Amino acid sequence: MEIPHFGIPPELARRMSMAEQHEYLRTRLSRRRTLVTAGAVAGGLLTGCSGSGSRSGQGGATTAGSPSPGTSEAPGSLITPFGRHLAFGADPKTQMRISWQVPLAVRKPYVRVGLRPDDLGRKVEAELRDLHTPELKGIRAAVDQYYLHAALDGLRPDTTYYYGVGHEGFDPASPRHRRTVTSFRTAPARPPKRFVFTAFGDQGVGDEAALNDRTLLRREPAFHLHAGDICYADPTGKGKESDVFDAGQWDRFLKQTEPVARSVPWMVTTGNHDMEAWYSPDGYGGQLARFSLPDSGFDARTAPGVYAFTYGNVGVVALDANDVSYEIPANFGHTEGRQTKWLDGKLGELRSSKDVDFIVVFFHHCAYSTSTHASDGGVRAEWLPLFARHEVDLVINGHNHVYERTDAIRNGEVGRPVPVGGATDPRRDGIVYVTAGGGGKELYGFPDGVKESYEGNTADHEPVTTFRWTKSRDTKEESAQWSRVRYRGFSFLSVEAVSGARPKLKVSALASSGERIDHFEVRRGA
Numbered sequence: 346m347e348i349p350h351f352g353i354p355p356e357l358a359r360r361m362s363m364a365e366q367h368e369y370l371r372t373r374l375s376r377r378r379t380l381v382t383a384g385a386v387a388g389g390l391l392t393g394c395s396g397s398g399s400r401s402g403q404g405g406a407t408t409a410g411s412p413s414p415g416t417s418e419a420p421g422s423l424i425t426p427f428g429r430h431l432a433f434g435a436d437p438k439t440q441m442r443i444s445w446q447v448p449l450a451v452r453k454p455y456v457r458v459g460l461r462p463d464d465l466g467r468k469v470e471a472e473l474r475d476l477h478t479p480e481l482k483g484i485r486a487a488v489d490q491y492y493l494h495a496a497l498d499g500l501r502p503d504t505t506y507y508y509g510v511g512h513e514g515f516d517p518a519s520p521r522h523r524r525t526v527t528s529f530r531t532a533p534a535r536p537p538k539r540f541v542f543t544a545f546g547d548q549g550v551g552d553e554a555a556l557n558d559r560t561l562l563r564r565e566p567a568f569h570l571h572a573g574d575i576c577y578a579d580p581t582g583k584g585k586e587s588d589v590f591d592a593g594q595w596d597r598f599l600k601q602t603e604p605v606a607r608s609v610p611w612m613v614t615t616g617n618h619d620m621e622a623w624y625s626p627d628g629y630g631g632q633l634a635r636f637s638l639p640d641s642g643f644d645a646r647t648a649p650g651v652y653a654f655t656y657g658n659v660g661v662v663a664l665d666a667n668d669v670s671y672e673i674p675a676n677f678g679h680t681e682g683r684q685t686k687w688l689d690g691k692l693g694e695l696r697s698s699k700d701v702d703f704i705v706v707f708f709h710h711c712a713y714s715t716s717t718h719a720s721d722g723g724v725r726a727e728w729l730p731l732f733a734r735h736e737v738d739l740v741i742n743g744h745n746h747v748y749e750r751t752d753a754i755r756n757g758e759v760g761r762p763v764p765v766g767g768a769t770d771p772r773r774d775g776i777v778y779v780t781a782g783g784g785g786k787e788l789y790g791f792p793d794g795v796k797e798s799y800e801g802n803t804a805d806h807e808p809v810t811t812f813r814w815t816k817s818r819d820t821k822e823e824s825a826q827w828s829r830v831r832y833r834g835f836s837f838l839s840v841e842a843v844s845g846a847r848p849k850l851k852v853s854a855l856a857s858s859g860e861r862i863d864h865f866e867v868r869r870g871a
Contacts, residue, residue, distance in 0.1 A: 421514020424449050426493070428599025429510060429527070430606035432613075433568065435639045437532035437656050438502040441610070442637035443471075443495045443510065446599055450475065451512035456495040458508040462526045465509060465518045471495040474634040476624065478592040488592040494637045502534035527607050532567070536658040536700065536844040541565060545784035545837040546572030546616065546709060546743015550597045553835045554785025556857045558605045563859070564839050567656060569609050572743035573616025573666070573709030577786065578631075582618035582673075590621060595635065612638070614650035614663040616709035616743060617673045627679055638663075643687045647680055650708075653691050658844040660695035664688065664708035664728070671723035672710065672814040685727050692735035702848040702869055705840075706732065707741040713754065713778045715811040715828050716745035717789040719820070722813045725757075738771050738867050739850060740778045741838060746789040748799070748832040748854050749780040750863055759827050765800045768866040777867065781854070783836040791831055799832040799854075799862040830854075830863045846870070 426445045434440025443456050454473060457465035471493045480487040493510070500506065509517020509526040517525050543566040548554045561569065574582065576598035579590050602611065613636055615629065624630030632649050641652040648665040655661070667676040668684050695701050710721040712729060732740065733755070753761040755775030763769045763777060771777075782789075791797070792811060798804040809828045812820040835857040843849045847870055854863035 419449055421451055421512050424451055424512070424515060426510045426512075426515070426525070427603065428596070429603050430599065430636075431529055431608070431610045432636065432638050433532075433610050433654050433656075434496065434498065435641060435654065437568075437610070437654055438534055439498065439500045439531065441497045441500060441506075441529060441531065443497065443508060444635070444637055445493050445510045446596065447491045447493065447512070450489075450491050451493075451515075454493045454495075454510070454512040456497070456508055456510050457516075457518050458497060458506055460504070460506065462507040462523070462528070465507060465526070469495045469497060471510075476592070476631060476634050478590070478623065490592060490595065490634075492634050496637070500531050502531050505530045529608050529610070530567075532656045536702075538845065539841055539843050540567045540657050541839060541841050542568050542570065542656070542659075543837055543839050544570035544572060544707060544741050545781045546741075547574040547746050547782045547786045548598075548602075548784035549574075549577045549786040550594060550601055551785055553857060555601050557783075557785055557835055557837055558602060560855065560857050560859050561837050561839070562605050562609070564855075566609055566839070569605070569611050570661070570663075570705075570707045570741060571611060571613040571784075572707045572741055572781065573614050573650070574618040574743055574786065575613055575616070577618050579618050579621055582616070582620075590623065595631075599635075612654075612661070612663065614708055615648070615665045615667060617667060617670070617675075619650075620667060620675060627676060641691065643684065648684055651680075651684055651687065653695070655695070655698070655701060657842055658700065658702040658848055659842050659850075660698070660701040660704045662688065662691060662695070662704065662706045664706065666708040666710035666721070666724055669723040669727040670710050670721050670814075671816050671818060672718060672721050674818065677723070685731070688728065689731050689735075692731055692737065696735045702844065703738040703842065703850055703867065704735065705739045705741065705850075706737050709742065710744050711742045711778075711780050712740060713751050713825070713827060714742070714745045714747075714749050714780045715795065715809045715825050715831070716747045716749060716780070716782075716791055718744050719811050720813040720823075722815050722821075725813070726816075729757075732776055736771050737776055738869070739840070739852065740776055742778065742780050743782040743784070745780050746782045746786055747780060747791065748783050748830070748834070748836045748862065749791075749828060750830040750854070750865075751778045751827040752829045753777050754827050762806075763829060763865050764806075765803060765830060765863055766865065768868055770868050772869065777852075777865070779838060779852070779854075781836070781838045783832075783834060783857075785835060788833055788835070790833055795831070797831045797833055799830050800864065801862075832856075832862045834862070836862060 428446035454471040459465040478488040543561040578594040620628030639652040753769040753774035760775030796804040809825040841851040850867040
């Protein structure tokens, strides 16, 4: 399939930040139609689905009662919703965000919700966020996309709710559409004895991506963490050649993911392939339109992939690694240090909470990996001191399309070997870093001569010659004593959190077939 080029000369794009690329595209192409800017998309309705619903004339959010300009003339009965995906609000016990897509703009979108599938008595208005990708003469037609979002607040903890999405002319409670009703469950008021969550990065669209979805759904996860590089609408992902973009890839992705994400909160963060320069100066306008994520005290308009939530005895923190990446500098420093300051405070808050046993942090670029992109020195410099200070228990990354897992790392060195089936205490040993980049996109490999080593196929443990990215964008060779498990295959992470007198995280890596390729435990208080 031919991918359209927005016309930034490569030699120019190499010298441009995301904001500069956005301005270039806006100046060159916006005569055909005004684009969705960051301010318009995020004008008060993007976090927690709250706000006035006013429009600026540039696209953005619309409340249920006021149709978007260009609302379809087609009867609502002929417009079928698709791409349902859930996310927690700031409090997973009482808040859920429901998002979906329609192929044409609709009137009066809403969610029906109730405690039984045949009694959806509560009706919650939704807001519309539309995106326009311009026509490129001789290459492709213009693309208009319509995303709908509803905020459910005041829910009961530990309760199954049934819901259906609709609009004027399409009622999910009607006999004709009742098959579209599905369900979700809120978090318990107190930490459950056990629960499972899953994670991967770098999914894309295809058979292997869909197989991973089906396999992880059998784990019955309470939520799923997606560590960036979500659908690859921008297939280059270098942050400098954003003139390559296929907006329709998002439609295909949301259809693929719906069988899981309609019932399992799909908690995403931003990767390098998620910076899309057309929509906003920082490249995140598209993500702001497509996802509703928790409001955790950090400005979603600045970095929508930065948030935190607590489920049971686990505090989860999502970060935007584009902000600190030495390898791909298009958005380097775009929060001007605010994200790192927020992270320090949030980790301190979670660690001091009597209800939180474990802190799990996930983001895209790798702190420790030996595969194609190797390790990012910017991530190490900015965040690893905070992870150590606040005794983070597990770090999950994507970016490298493999599964790789470290020993426990303390002060940049192996604090404790953690073989397959081993255990570690981060207070004593340091932190285990997991690259879970086998979500579905084409796989990478490991350095020449380096053997895979995983459950049932372990190799002798030897140091791996690899590199890390430096601030000057050079690479510096290093010997990785810490690379413990390596698997080149489609896979995902499955984590069982156990509470009580001896809390633990029972971490497993599963191939897309369901076969286990790694497992270890993180223990506190043992």
